[in-house]
Amino acid sequence: MAVVKMKKFTLLTFSRLKAKLLKELQKFEDVHFKNLEKDELEAELEKELAFLRRDASEEAESRCEAELFKVNFALARTEPYSTAPKGIKALTTPPRSLGFDEFDAYHEQYDYNAVYERLKAADEAITQARTEISRLRGENDNLRPWLKLDVSPEEFDKGKYTKSVVGTVNRLAWDAFKAGTEESFKEAYLEALGYIKEDAAVLLTVPSEQYDDILAHVKTLGFSRLSLGFKGLPSKLAEANNARIRELEAELEKAQNSMKDLGPEHVNLQIVYDYYETALAREQACRNFLATRDVFMAEGWVPEEEAERFKAIVEGVCGKEYYLAEEEVARDSEDVPIKLKNSKMVSAFEDITMMFSTPKYNEIDPTPLLMPFYMVFFGLMVGDLGYGAILCIATACALKFMHFKPSMRRFLLFFFCCSFTTMLGGVIYGGAFGVTFITPIPTANLADFPSGWKPIMDTQKDVMVMMIVTMALGIIQILFGVAVKGYALLKEGKIFAAVCDSLLWILVLLSGIGMFAMVLPGLPGFLKTLIPAVFVICLVGLALTQGREYPTIVGKVGGGLYGVYGLTGYVGDIISYTRIAALALSGAYIAMSFNIMAGMFPVSVRWLLGTIVFLFGQVLNMGLGFLGAYVHSCRLQYVEYFGKFFEGGGVTFTPLTLKNKYINITK
Amino acid sequence: MTFMEFMNANGGIVLAGLGAALAVFMGGWGSALGCGMVGKAAAGIIAEEPEKFGKALILQLLPGTQGLYGFVIGLFICLMRIGGADPISLAQGFYLLFAALPVGIAGLTSAKFQAQVSTAGLQILAKNPSQNTKGIIFAVIVETYAILGLVASIIMVLVTYPA
Incomplete structure (x- = not known):
């Protein structure tokens, strides 16, 4: 549930084993190579390693690229005639599965070059025929006024x-x-x-x-x-041209037919495409290595828990002909790549973290800490039982019945999680599709609620309550963020810093809010002196400690006062959370206004036209609601929440992997 | 009938009508301007890469919501107030006119700037389509102020309306 612990390795082995080793590591999909070329090798190593050169074969890379160019051409030409299922059916059919060895050898036994040549010939014939036809038509246009000339x-x-x-x-x-x-x-x-x-x-x-x-x-x-x-004679000339055009059109059709005949090859070409993308990735990985004529050297990282498997793979390929050194990674290391590991549900929210920044190796992975807040905010922003139910069913069906890439599945799972809070939000605001019907709270206000029952939070009458509730959620998230910072500092053993930068802030915020609560009747007397006292003491504490890292006295005083001034930032942060209420209100009222419009048609056409207006309006509002909630929930995490404890700036773990755009490769 | 007598008798409804009209046309004006601007730029991308139509369309639609917000306020002023049971006094008319301004002015201006951000987002779509979402996010941030304008107008028209 966190940033994955890494192990750094240095590997030397013979170049003749490289191709096989890279294939195995590509299947392993968990090695991130360090680019040694960029690296300034340590001074004492430099002399030893000066004879090493960059190990990259531009020739091999461009060979892959040239093949890819051909395959891409063939894919584009055969696509319109492909026999593979299209549309929804394409998504519900599982992608073609191939074992790695079969996949790896496929381009040798399948003569895609012949397909390419045939397609190229047909393509050239088509282009030529088209140019000729348009030239002849142009000629005929010029002849047309003179056709009667005898x-x-x-x-x-x-x-x-x-x-x-x-x-x-x-x-x-x-x-x-x-x-x-x-x-x-x-x-x-x-x-x-x-x-x-x-x-x-x-x-x-x-x-x-x-x-x-x-x-x-x-x-x-x-x-x-x-x-x-x-x-x-113009008439004769035109006739000859027309005859030639008919001939060319026949040729054109023939060429198109021969292309159409190659349509079934499309799915096979896809395998070749994936093969060359995968091969290219291996060649590009070589850029990271250094080499002599016979030996190459690689450095990189593997997750600690996979280190044994990595070693076994190397041994499996190289036998005894290798040198492998492994070392622990320092906590403050800057260049170690970051891989996040979370449970399935939480990992759906990793993209939210990654979109902001990859954590550093010594930081906490904020994903599990943002997930519950994100879900609640999202739900309260959309806040409609109907929209939530639609989102839930749609994402569940897509996940169950359709085949997507892992990144898309994560995205769907993310919305699946948020759909439940959206439904919950709908229950709180009491409605679906802008119609209020869930009214569990008894009320004496019969003017606004004739039935005597009202929703938990009514979007028309409880606007102030909504604002206060959302700000309260904000306070909870901000306090939580500050506490996480304190926890991180404690874990590093910086107890004093944890007190100054976390505990004092928490106490100031709590006592500050407490002072607003002092107007409440029935508050015990001792609290009336305790709360302001805590507030003042902590404020003084902040003024004394916030500038402690400045070298001069003036700096310390100024920094301390500026730190206290930072309290205004917290006020701004808390108010920022009212956006949750604002989005909920705008969504609810737009839904309501479409419902009013749908009901305005005369009775005879209300069912038909009203339904159309209702559907159009609700779909539009639902889309707007999801988009707005997605963005604004992100913003609250990034600006108000992450600002308290998370910095980011790490390198993302990008292992050497199989590049399967079209097919599924079983290992 | 002097002008003041006319205003006392009918001013409320006149000003409320003006408010409804302002809310609708200022929001619509901004959105038309914005969608037009982004659409023009999007057409350039589609000429070369027609498969990006869907994503370009989303960017074009983003500045289109201000018109909707203005329309919602116009509708509420018409149906809830002008078409409501109670007559509208001169003061209430002025109030409704002002209530239309947050959504109208915030919609008009934010649509223009949102369109500029969306147009810039099209550059992301053209050059690095995998990062397209970020362009959308930049544009949606501008939308916030149109939403706040809408919510302020909703509160003024429906919640704090002086009966």
Whole structure:
């Protein structure tokens, strides 16, 4: 239930054993290597180890990466045609399971390169066909205005008595243009063949001897001459293009079909992908080592309880050909990686801790200490029996019937835990989906509660009570945090510091709150003098001790006074907890307003439209509520709670592991 | 009828109506501005990585809640007060107008700034999608002040309303 104790090791063995050893350690999944390159080796070691060089094979890494590139390409192309189940079904089907040895040898017996080559050929054929088709279509677009032309352009000048020319005239001016030209030159033949945007595509055929005159004339009327970029009859050309397009489309379909045929390979390619990711991880692990030609040296950490198994693995691979030294890790060590170990439920909340920071090796793992608070805050922020029940059922079903990665399962389990407090919150506020119906408390206030019964905390009438209750929860969490700090200091043997930095604060806070309570009637007389006395004495104590670490007298006095000023920070912290009430209120009122809206439809359509509005509104509010509660519960832990006892800043334990994105590898 | 006579007779309901309108349109204004801003930036990411649509959508929706908060207050002023059984005096009208301001102004301003944080969060989504949650958290922190505005308005309209 804490930060896992680590053992540091130094291992030397022959490089020829490295590949096998790394595979075994990867299966073991509990070794974190130290990067020796970065490390400044101790002075006396430096001379001894100067002949060692960095042990990384860029060649091997890039070979893996090149294979991964191919597999990724093949995966992307086969994905649309994959025969694997999709959607919900994909989640409810267990991932394919493979033993490690089978997994490790799979890429040798499965010819994924052939699949890749076929896919690549098909892909190239598809690209080529598509480019060609779009080029031909573009050509046809250019031909379209001239389809009625029954002379090919190269014949224009070759007529016995006539010459032809093509060009454009604004389509609105066409009639006037035709009439004007025919009036001046009776022999001229004009035809509008089609349209190019705003212009008419015009063929002009005239007697050869009048050619220059007519051309000069029509130019003044707005005719602009075009030279056509094709040879032959446009209609014939277009027909040929269309025939070629049909041919290409057939080719395209063939290529697509051949891709489709490879769809079943998708699931096999996934195994190859996982294999190369796993192999790449091994190659990258070598970056951490130092080596000579025949020997390599690794340093790193294993959890103390796994140290024996680690030794057995090394011995299993290397026989007697190795050197292994193990040493204890100092409590204050900075570079030791941190692994957290908690019970299944608590470990679901580790992500909350890790999102803030990894603890240091000499710190307490705050996860079990934040879990109950987190759950209660979350529950009180959402505070709806209905939302809690939905969350509970949804996460339970997902955990039971679906297959997720461990990180996702942790996340689901986390919400599963919070769903119970959410339901509890719903019971306290007395309702589900914004409707109040759980009213166990008798009340005399018949104006607001006609039945004479009210919820434990009513979101309409007990707003002040909610604020006070949430602040009280805040005080409990803050006192707890300060006490944890005292406990940590005691464990280190710093009794004086524990008294000054923990006990005094707790007493000041308690007596400070006690002074507010002094207005209560029936308080025993001696308390009326005791509480202020404790408050003042502790305050003086804080002023005297909070600056003790400063070297100068001025520093000590100033630090002490500043320490006392820190009390205002506690006031701010406590008020911050009213956000729990604020989120609960906003959620309750938004739910209520959607219910009001749903009820506003006329009776005839209320069932239909009202239900739609109700569902939409409640789902929206539920989403908002969960998101807000998630973030704000985190914030209360990080700022108000962790600030009292937890610093973080450790290195996360990142062991060499199997990289199975798609499949399940059994060891 | 002088202006003051008109105000004495109808001012309450006029000001309450103004309050309801302000709450709805200021919140809506902020949200429209915010969602628009984030949506524009999100479109850039989706062009290259369409599979990030769902996550980008969440970031876009974050500044959308202020409009909802304003709408809730507008609804409460209309249904509980204007449409309620008791007539609204001039003083109560002023009170309801002021009650609309926390959600209106906090919604308008917070939506804008939340949108800026969300847009920055899109950068996280684009470059390091595994850390996307943190971008969402940054944006939700800004939301706090819209929620506080909403709660203040709720308390003013429903809890401490001077009958």
